[in-house]
Amino acid sequence: xxxxxxxxxxxxxxxxxxxxxxxxxxxxxxxxxxxxxxxxxxxxxxxxxxxxxxxxxxxxxxxxxxxxxxxxxxxxxxxxxxxxxxxxxxxxxxxxxxxxxxxxxxxxxxxxxxxxxxxxxxxxxxxxxxxxxxxxxxxxxxxxxxxxxxxxxxxxxxxxxxxxxxxxxxxxxxxxxxxxxxxxxxxxxxxxxxxxxxxxxxxxxxxxxxxxxxxxxxxxxxxxxxxxxxxxxxxxxxxxxxxxxxxxxxxxxxxxxxxxxxxxxxxxxxxxxxxxxxxxxxxxxxxxxxxxxxxxxxxxxxxxxxxxxxxxxxxxxxxxxxxxxxxxxxxxxxxxxxxxxxxxxxxxxxxx
Amino acid sequence: xxxxxxxxxxxxxxxxxxxxxxxxxxxxxxxxxxxxxxxxxxxxxxxxxxxxxxxxxxxxxxxxxxxxxxxxxxxxxxxxxxxxxxxxxxxxxxxxxxxxxxxxxxxxxxxxxxxxxxxxxxxxxxxxxxxxxxxxxxxxxxxxxxxxxxxxxxxxxxxxxxxxxxxxxxxxxxxxxxxxxxxxxxxxxxxxxxxxxxxxxxxxxxxxxxxxxxxxxxxxxxxxxxxxxxxxxxxxxxxxxxxxxxxxxxxxxxxxxxxxxx
Numbered sequence: 001x002x003x004x005x006x007x008x009x010x011x012x013x014x015x016x017x018x019x020x021x022x023x024x025x026x027x028x029x030x031x032x033x034x035x036x037x038x039x040x041x042x043x044x045x046x047x048x049x050x051x052x053x054x055x056x057x058x059x060x061x062x063x064x065x066x067x068x069x070x071x072x073x074x075x076x077x078x079x080x081x082x083x084x085x086x087x088x089x090x091x092x093x094x095x096x097x098x099x100x101x102x103x104x105x106x107x108x109x110x111x112x113x114x115x116x117x118x119x120x121x122x123x124x125x126x127x128x129x130x131x132x133x134x135x136x137x138x139x140x141x142x143x144x145x146x147x148x149x150x151x152x153x154x155x156x157x158x159x160x161x162x163x164x165x166x167x168x169x170x171x172x173x174x175x176x177x178x179x180x181x182x183x184x185x186x187x188x189x190x191x192x193x194x195x196x197x198x199x200x201x202x203x204x205x206x207x208x209x210x211x212x213x214x215x216x217x218x219x220x221x222x223x224x225x226x227x228x229x230x231x232x233x234x235x236x237x238x239x240x241x242x243x244x245x246x247x248x249x250x251x252x253x254x255x256x257x258x259x260x261x262x263x264x265x266x267x268x269x270x271x272x273x274x275x276x277x278x279x280x281x282x283x284x285x286x287x288x289x290x291x292x293x294x295x296x297x298x299x300x301x302x303x304x305x306x307x308x309x310x311x312x313x314x315x316x317x318x319x320x321x322x323x324x325x326x327x328x329x330x331x332x333x334x335x336x337x338x339x340x341x342x343x344x345x346x347x348x349x350x351x352x
Numbered sequence: 353x354x355x356x357x358x359x360x361x362x363x364x365x366x367x368x369x370x371x372x373x374x375x376x377x378x379x380x381x382x383x384x385x386x387x388x389x390x391x392x393x394x395x396x397x398x399x400x401x402x403x404x405x406x407x408x409x410x411x412x413x414x415x416x417x418x419x420x421x422x423x424x425x426x427x428x429x430x431x432x433x434x435x436x437x438x439x440x441x442x443x444x445x446x447x448x449x450x451x452x453x454x455x456x457x458x459x460x461x462x463x464x465x466x467x468x469x470x471x472x473x474x475x476x477x478x479x480x481x482x483x484x485x486x487x488x489x490x491x492x493x494x495x496x497x498x499x500x501x502x503x504x505x506x507x508x509x510x511x512x513x514x515x516x517x518x519x520x521x522x523x524x525x526x527x528x529x530x531x532x533x534x535x536x537x538x539x540x541x542x543x544x545x546x547x548x549x550x551x552x553x554x555x556x557x558x559x560x561x562x563x564x565x566x567x568x569x570x571x572x573x574x575x576x577x578x579x580x581x582x583x584x585x586x587x588x589x590x591x592x593x594x595x596x597x598x599x600x601x602x603x604x605x606x607x608x609x610x611x612x613x614x
Contacts, residue, residue, distance in 0.1 A: 012510045013445040021507075074434050075454065076447060077384065081430020084394035112390045261498040267390045268439035289559070302563065304361030305494050305535050308391040327362035329370070330396030332610055333586070 146234025168343025403611030516571030
């Protein structure tokens with residue numbers, strides 16, 4: 001009657017280092033069930049010639065993968081209803097450009113990866129800094145009231161410019177608060193332990209500067225631990241994710257493997273810690289069959305799946321900056337114009 | 353039956369998956385959605401389902417007649433769709449294996465509860481089928497393509513076939529429809545002479561072929577390749593590239609709207 005837990009799960013399907021896996025296979029341990037019958041770590045060590053420590057490790061892995069078979073096949077899943085509630089409860093990070101926010105469905109969403117692509121100078125870095133500031137908007141104004149990790153790979157993060165943007169945001173928020181206070185909500189003015197001031201905003205951005213792709217991969221690996229320490233972080237910006245991967249990579253297959261691995265880490269990071277991950281990507285020219293060419297996001301076709309939402313920043317025919325939604329699982333494709341001002345990103349003045 | 357949807361970025365793979373989930377949930381079936389890229393959006397599923405109901409097209413609407421209240425609809429859908437997030441292929445395999453085992457346990461319990469013939473009665477017209485009727489893995493290639501390559505070639509291929517086999521087993525044992533998505537790579541192709549053999553199947557559509565290589569190709573029973581139709585704005589083109597029953601090469605174009613796909 002009793003079906004052994006995960007009897008058929010094979011040893012090859014366990015995340016074991018190759019030498020352990022090969023040893024297990026060579027000594028005839030094909031499935032997790034075989035491992036369970038080996039008689040504990042000592043028995044397994046005796047039969048395979050692994051050290052008791054290694055055998056213990058193997059069995060722990062197998063135990064975690066096997067575990068008690070639950071008779072409920074829904075185990076380990078989240079119902080879509082819970083996700084819907086959770087998504088509605090998490091505030092979005094606005095860009096302060098009204099049309100761009102509308103395009104993004106109210107701002108950059110937490111728990112997913114959003115990618116912005118564009119030619120140099122179109123405003124990727126400005127947008128990244130703006131988001132790093134705006135993620136700190138206090139909860140009393142239905143902001144996320146979090147902090148930001150900013151990973152600078154190109155050396156383009158300018159603290160002075162970021163201070164300008166922060167100052168603009170602080171002034172804006174202050175004016176809204178005062179307006180609300182005059183309308184009978186004075187308690188908003190004396191907000192919590194971390195008031196939205198220039199100094200606090202600048203303190204709330206953790207900057208990492210990485211110089212090559214090894215550092216970048218290492219940092220992505222380390223981010224989960226960083227986020228456990230700094231649980232306030234609600235946004236991770238990588239500006240740009242591309243830079244170090246466009247050079248020093250003679251083997252394209254190797255690059256594809258490395259970047260998809262990184263993408264997978266970022267996706268799971270976004271989901272487990274419920275942070276927004278914003279990636280800046282460069283563009284590259286793709287020659288079409290007909291002989292023409294068009295600008296496409298860099299890093300190739302398989303990277304296109306890394307971000308669930310993808311926005312292309314371009315210069316429009318009207319010499320304004322435009323954001324085009326080119327991929328999204330739930331938002332319609334569209335186009336929005338925005339401007340970069342001294343105070344940061346703003347929407348264009350309404351035309352009359 | 354394992355159906356694969358391959359296609360480039362933003363060609364509508366996820367939309368197709370979400371629509372399938374919405375349609376199945378509307379009919380009251382349970383859906384297991386394995387999300388590996390963080391693209392499962394419950395609000396979009398509800399939106400698509402509303403489109404199905406109000407559009408009145410297909411059999412789905414008939415089953416959900418009278419369920420017009422959006423909140424109630426969302427509640428119903430949310431209860432039917434179960435989402436699992438897998439961050440790597442090991443998690444995926446472990447999860448699928450557990451799903452298989454727990455479904456078997458449940459079936460045995462059901463059989464025992466029914467008494468009589470007990471576990472020997474495997475007639476297909478047996479008790480009500482348990483578990484999900486639809487299993488979606490979006491996307492399978494996001495997990496597997498990290499493993500393929502020269503250095504870890506043998507293990508990558510082993511895991512690839514293990515994943516394919518597990519999916520097929522699930523489909524066959526528990527009569528689940530399995531829908532997986534794959535991305536595409538440019539079919540750079542070998543020497544020109546090689547192009548002659550199985551031209552349409554291998555070369556794919558528009559110079560792009562499904563990723564994951566030759567080893568993965570026979571794993572899916574049926575394959576649909578999506579591409580963006582450049583001739584009309586917003587149009588997507590679906591091409592049937594492999595099927596045991598239907599003629600391949602059939603094309604149809606569709607558009608993605610806020611309320612569904614047409």
